Structures are given as C-alpha cells and as structure tokens.
Amino acid sequence: MGKALKLGNIEISIVTEYVTLFEKLETFLPDLKPEMVQQQRHWLEPRFLDPVTGRSIFSFHMYLLKTTYHTVLIDTCVGNHKSRKSFDHWHLRNTPVLDYLATVGVRPEDVDYVMCTHLHADHVGWNTVWTGTKWVPTFPRAKYVFAKKEWEVLQTRSQAGKKLYDDGCYEDSILPIIEAGQALLIDDDFNLDDSIWIEPSPGHSPGHVCFHVESKQASGLLTGDMIHHPIQITYPDLATAFCQDKKLSTHTRRRFIEQYADTxxxxxxxHFPDPTVGYIRSEQAKFLFDFLGKL
Ligand SMILES: [Zn+2]
Known part of the structure; x- marks a missing residue:
C-alpha cells in the first residue's frame, strides 16, 4: 500500500488507508454545473468520477516523508475504531494501516513528527489508537504539529458541546495528544527544518495549512483539503459543501493555483485517487493538472 517517489533528498511514500465512492460530484460541489462535468468527463471518468453512479471517487491516504533529518507523517486519515456520524465509511473502521507503514519500513516509534493540515476527522484519525480502555498516541516518540488557530477553534467548539465538523475527533484524536504532552501548537511562520515549512491556507477550515517541502531545488506542496477533487483545478472557484468559509476557501484555492501553476x-x-500527485499547468487562462503517472 505504499508507493514511493523522490523529491531531492526527500523520500515520499503515499500510504493509502482506502479508496471509496464518495458523494455525488454535484452534492459535494454545490456550484458545479452539469456542463462543467460534461466538458471534463473525458478525463474524469472512470478514475475520478464513477460513470455508473455519478459519485466522486476519493482516496484517503497519508504521506510519509523521510528527510535527511526526520521521519514525518502528514495527515493521518480516518483511523480505527473511531465513532463517526458523518459518513458510514468513517465509522468504526478497521484497516491495517500500521502494517502498511511497516511495508515501507516504518514502525510507530520511528516517526519523529506527525503534521496535520487541519483537524477534521479524516486527517487526524491515526493520531491515536484505542488500547481497550483509552486513546493513546499511535506514535510514542512523535511531536504532533497542529496549527494553533485550528486547535483553538476546535477546543472552543468542544467546550460548547458542538461537533459539527470535527465529528468527535477533538476528544479521541487531539485531546489525548495534548494530554500526553506531544502536541506542538504552531503559528503561521513555522518551519520544521530547511526542507519543510507551512503555508497558511484558511477557508476549508479556519487554521488550515499546506506543507511546503523542498530539497535540492525540487519542491512540493502538500495541499490537504485546500483542494479535494481534481475538477477544482479546472474550476478553482468551486468550494465544497464542507468548506467552513466558502468564500475564503475559494480565494485561497485560486491564489495557490495561480501561484504554483507552471512552477x-x-x-x-x-484525496485524489491514484496516480494522486502531479503538476498544475496553465493553458490559455485555464488550469490543468498533469498527473505524474503511475507511481
Ligand atoms: Zn479531508
């Protein structure tokens, strides 16, 4: 379940928890017009849009980065045994993700940093595991990097008894990390070392960040949920039904797409299914995503 690529000296593996039929595209992207799908159907189907049901296809995966200095996990998917109401396929999962990590040579104690682009339930799940009596950090030596802004919003909401977007993940996947003293609450100017730093990208959630990685003139951007589906590269102004601030998420997405096109x-x-990664290219004032091909 792990596929590796190189970015300068950084080794990156994609560790996939699962791939599924998700919401219908027009449900997920409320401003999507039928003609937009029609124009893009030739490349959307069957990899990103199921021709039979019209449902989008989503991957839930994490990125494992081995830099010169650190072993880093970015976004920890849905996790096991978590009680979730948002989607059936998030509820009480049981996926051998730790075995998948083992196949790319990583044991839980090898991970130095766990970094979350934001604190929604499908990005923090493997932060913790259930011992039978309580939730404990999955990665016993790791520091867990959370944007302070994001954490403050969740904490306030949790104290007020609201669980609309986090689906209980604050209590089972964030709080146990704080209580274990393993959280690193970061500001907008955080950099881990000279190869990984953050770029604030608010909108989908208030403290959403992207992670910029760079090594030997090669650079990459881990975009989290700033972009969910490849059709949003073609139409950057499409916010999802799950973006907390749709206007800001659209502004951020357009800014990033323009900034990183042709670079x-x-x-x-x-959440892009295999082949997952690629480059943004502009063509006559439009944007395209060139997938890297089979990894
Ligand atoms: Zn997500």
Missing part, C-alpha cells in the same frame, strides 16, 4: 512544484493532494 514545477509537485502537488500532493490529500
């Missing part, structure tokens, strides 16, 4: 920066999205 050779490898884009590493959180």
């Amino acid at each position: 050779g920066t490898l884009i590493l999205p959180a």
Whole structure:
C-alpha cells in the first residue's frame, strides 16, 4: 500500500488507508454545473468520477516523508475504531494501516513528527489508537504539529458541546495528544527544518495549512483539503459543501493555483485517487493538472 517517489533528498511514500465512492460530484460541489462535468468527463471518468453512479471517487491516504533529518507523517486519515456520524465509511473502521507503514519500513516509534493540515476527522484519525480502555498516541516518540488557530477553534467548539465538523475527533484524536504532552501548537511562520515549512491556507477550515517541502531545488506542496477533487483545478472557484468559509476557501484555492501553476512544484493532494500527485499547468487562462503517472 505504499508507493514511493523522490523529491531531492526527500523520500515520499503515499500510504493509502482506502479508496471509496464518495458523494455525488454535484452534492459535494454545490456550484458545479452539469456542463462543467460534461466538458471534463473525458478525463474524469472512470478514475475520478464513477460513470455508473455519478459519485466522486476519493482516496484517503497519508504521506510519509523521510528527510535527511526526520521521519514525518502528514495527515493521518480516518483511523480505527473511531465513532463517526458523518459518513458510514468513517465509522468504526478497521484497516491495517500500521502494517502498511511497516511495508515501507516504518514502525510507530520511528516517526519523529506527525503534521496535520487541519483537524477534521479524516486527517487526524491515526493520531491515536484505542488500547481497550483509552486513546493513546499511535506514535510514542512523535511531536504532533497542529496549527494553533485550528486547535483553538476546535477546543472552543468542544467546550460548547458542538461537533459539527470535527465529528468527535477533538476528544479521541487531539485531546489525548495534548494530554500526553506531544502536541506542538504552531503559528503561521513555522518551519520544521530547511526542507519543510507551512503555508497558511484558511477557508476549508479556519487554521488550515499546506506543507511546503523542498530539497535540492525540487519542491512540493502538500495541499490537504485546500483542494479535494481534481475538477477544482479546472474550476478553482468551486468550494465544497464542507468548506467552513466558502468564500475564503475559494480565494485561497485560486491564489495557490495561480501561484504554483507552471512552477514545477509537485502537488500532493490529500484525496485524489491514484496516480494522486502531479503538476498544475496553465493553458490559455485555464488550469490543468498533469498527473505524474503511475507511481
Ligand atoms: Zn479531508
């Protein structure tokens, strides 16, 4: 379940928890017009849009980065045994993701940093595991990097008894990390070392960040949920039904797409199915996504 690529000296593996039929595209992207799908259908089907049901196809995967200094996991998917109401396929999962990590040579104690683009339930799940009596950090030595802004919003909401977007993940996947003293709450100018730093990308959630990676003149951007589906590269103004601030998410997405088009920066999205990663290219004032091909 792990596929590796190289970015300078950084080794990147995509570790897939699962791939599924998700919401219908027009449900997920409320401003999507039928003619937009029609124009893009030739490349959307069957990889990103199921021709039979019209449902989008989503991958839930994490990125494993081995830099010169650190072993880093970015976005930890849905996790096992978590009680979730949002989607059936998130509820009480049981996927051998730790075995998948083992196949790419990583044991839980090898991970130095766990970094989350944001704190929604499908990006923090493997932060913790259930011992039978309580939730504990999955990666016993790791520091877990959370944007302070994002954490503050969740904490306030949790205290007010609201679980609309986090689906209980604050209590089972964030709080146990804080209580274990393993959280690193970061500001907008955080950089881990000279090869990984953050770029604030608010909108989908208030403290959403992208992770910029760079090594030997090669650069990449882990985009989290700033972009969910490749049709949003073609139509950057399409916000999802799940973006907390749709106007801001659209502004952020357009800004990033314009900034990174034609730069050779490898884009590493959180939910594009295989082949997942690629480059943004502009063509006559439009944007395209050139997938890297089979990894
Ligand atoms: Zn997500």
